[in-house]
Amino acid sequence: MRSLGQRIELLKVIAHPVRIKILEELTKGVKCVSDFEEFLEISQPNISQHLSLLRNHGIIDFYIDGRLRCYFLVDPIIPDLLEILKKDYHEALPGPECCPVTKKGKYPGDRRR
Amino acid sequence: MRSLGQRIELLKVIAHPVRIKILEELTKGVKCVSDFEEFLEISQPNISQHLSLLRNHGIIDFYIDGRLRCYFLVDPIIPDLLEILKKDYHEALPGPECCPVTKKGKYPGDRRR
DNA sequence: TAAAAATATAATAATATTAGAATATATGTA
DNA sequence: TACATATATTCTAATATTATTATATTTTTA
Numbered sequence: 001m002r003s004l005g006q007r008i009e010l011l012k013v014i015a016h017p018v019r020i021k022i023l024e025e026l027t028k029g030v031k032c033v034s035d036f037e038e039f040l041e042i043s044q045p046n047i048s049q050h051l052s053l054l055r056n057h058g059i060i061d062f063y064i065d066g067r068l069r070c071y072f073l074v075d076p077i078i079p080d081l082l083e084i085l086k087k088d089y090h091e092a093l094p095g096p097e098c099c100p101v102t103k104k105g106k107y108p109g110d111r112r113r
Numbered sequence: 114m115r116s117l118g119q120r121i122e123l124l125k126v127i128a129h130p131v132r133i134k135i136l137e138e139l140t141k142g143v144k145c146v147s148d149f150e151e152f153l154e155i156s157q158p159n160i161s162q163h164l165s166l167l168r169n170h171g172i173i174d175f176y177i178d179g180r181l182r183c184y185f186l187v188d189p190i191i192p193d194l195l196e197i198l199k200k201d202y203h204e205a206l207p208g209p210e211c212c213p214v215t216k217k218g219k220y221p222g223d224r225r226r
Numbered sequence: 227t228a229a230a231a232a233t234a235t236a237a238t239a240a241t242a243t244t245a246g247a248a249t250a251t252a253t254g255t256a
Numbered sequence: 257t258a259c260a261t262a263t264a265t266t267c268t269a270a271t272a273t274t275a276t277t278a279t280a281t282t283t284t285t286a
Contacts, residue, residue, distance in 0.1 A: 015124035032215040
């Protein structure tokens with residue numbers, strides 16, 4: 001199982017608008033850097049930086065085709081994670097029924113709120 | 114559906130060791146602040162700060178019981194997300210079969226790597 | 227009503243993340 | 257071999273996040 005540290009790392013890496021867009025594109029298939037330049041409105045060096053970060057974390061990889069670098073997804077958690085993030089959840093979780101027990105709770109009076 | 118911005122916000126909020134521990138505890142049930150003090154090795158004000166952040170994002174809420182604040186989970190995506198993060202994925206995603214098409218790709222030579 | 231317990235808020239200093247600018251590298255082509 | 261194309265790397269300034277410290281608020285209890 002991923003350690004706590006690894007889970008945090010993964011979340012931090014994904015939690016950026018450019019990087020999540022990159023990953024969403026890659027779930028559809030291989031893309032080279034200049035493909036990304038078409039729809040990400042940031043500079044080429046910046047795109048490369050984000051791609052490197054994703055690669056250093058083992059989330060994506062690439063193969064070389066001439067002077068192109070073709071990136072693709074490697075980490076299988078990514079599609080699942082992206083899917084859940086897009087899913088609609090209508091109901092909030094049910095609140096605690098009544099007087100649930102916290103360690104210090106004694107509930108001497110009425111519960112408020 | 115959650116907007117891109119909302120998805121990023123959510124990920125950023127969760128991507129912190131203390132906050133993810135708080136959320137994992139809350140999937141088990143209600144906890145008050147001093148319950149958290151027992152197993153998080155950080156100061157009380159710091160715990161409060163993290164709880165406030167989670168609350169401001171609508172991820173948790175609390176009710177008041179005397180001088181206790183009893184926190185509980187509200188956002189239904191959280192248990193699903195935490196579960197996926199812990200799940201074991203053995204295999205990497207299958208790499209691109211052969212010569213997948215990127216916009217600029219012409220594959221004149223051999224594919225390397 | 228004064229003291230204590232439980233928790234929150236505010237200000238700040240330390241640290242991490244980010245984008246931008248300049249430059250470098252590698253490969254294909256004229 | 258010189259040039260153009262595709263992409264990466266390095267350094268830096270701006271910004272955001274974090275933990276710490278001190279203090280405030282609210283509620284119960286003596």
